[in-house]
Amino acid sequence: MNALIILAHGSRRAESNQEVVSLTEAVNAISNQEYSIIEYAYLELAEPGLLQSIDNVIVQGALNITVFPYFLNSGNHVKRDIPAIIETASVKYPDCDFNVSTFIGMHRDIPGLILELARMK
Amino acid sequence: MNALIILAHGSRRAESNQEVVSLTEAVNAISNQEYSIIEYAYLELAEPGLLQSIDNVIVQGALNITVFPYFLNSGNHVKRDIPAIIETASVKYPDCDFNVSTFIGMHRDIPGLILELARMK
Numbered sequence: 001m002n003a004l005i006i007l008a009h010g011s012r013r014a015e016s017n018q019e020v021v022s023l024t025e026a027v028n029a030i031s032n033q034e035y036s037i038i039e040y041a042y043l044e045l046a047e048p049g050l051l052q053s054i055d056n057v058i059v060q061g062a063l064n065i066t067v068f069p070y071f072l073n074s075g076n077h078v079k080r081d082i083p084a085i086i087e088t089a090s091v092k093y094p095d096c097d098f099n100v101s102t103f104i105g106m107h108r109d110i111p112g113l114i115l116e117l118a119r120m121k
Numbered sequence: 122m123n124a125l126i127i128l129a130h131g132s133r134r135a136e137s138n139q140e141v142v143s144l145t146e147a148v149n150a151i152s153n154q155e156y157s158i159i160e161y162a163y164l165e166l167a168e169p170g171l172l173q174s175i176d177n178v179i180v181q182g183a184l185n186i187t188v189f190p191y192f193l194n195s196g197n198h199v200k201r202d203i204p205a206i207i208e209t210a211s212v213k214y215p216d217c218d219f220n221v222s223t224f225i226g227m228h229r230d231i232p233g234l235i236l237e238l239a240r241m242k
Binding site for chain 1 (some may be wrong): 125127129130132133134136137138140141144147148150151152155187189191192193194195196197199200222223224225226227228230231232233234235236237238239240241
């Protein structure tokens with residue numbers, strides 16, 4: 001049983017956090033059952049946090065968890081904070097396989113998406 | 122003369138800020154001269170800041186500036202901080218036309234990009 005956790009930064013604005021919920025629903029809708037569970041989590045300022053989200057999917061039976069950093073650049077959150085939490089989770093759940101995927105900002109299509117949105121104004 | 126400023130959050134990590142420089146080069150490479158000038162700026166933690174970048178492109182002759190928020194969600198940076206800086210710039214440069222485009226997280230392709238990157242692990 002595999003799980004995907006979309007990990008966003010989190011915001012003080014509820015509307016911003018709600019976008020992550022909607023995004024997770026959109027990913028789920030096009031995922032063609034590729035993952036048994038698709039969840040979201042926030043690194044800061046909102047709940048569930050990443051460890052809590054990991055607890056949740058493991059309770060549901062996940063043995064293989066992919067954490068997707070919904071971040072644009074490889075700042076300290078991506079390079080330091082997320083690996084530290086995954087290390088903690090790996091110790092807590094030694095039988096679960098954890099993967100952290102490339103963050104969204106690294107996708108090759110991003111430059112084209114920028115020009116497209118900028119054109120719409 | 123028009124300009125596009127890609128506005129990223131900014132990081133304490135130089136490598137993270139360098140990604141924004143590379144991204145700007147990548148956008149420029151595929152832009153087919155749609156903009157006379159394509160620049161980058163950081164909201165925090167790195168330079169040039171947005172006002173400094175606006176000064177730079179206006180010195181180069183820009184009369185129409187599109188600011189692209191390279192942000193994933195509509196948090197306080199997008200909803201409060203960026204509009205406040207644009208208001209300041211509009212007062213300073215009343216003859217320049219400023220537009221703030223939709224932030225990158227709103228692009229409809231983002232859910233598919235997430236699944237694609239997550240699959241690569």
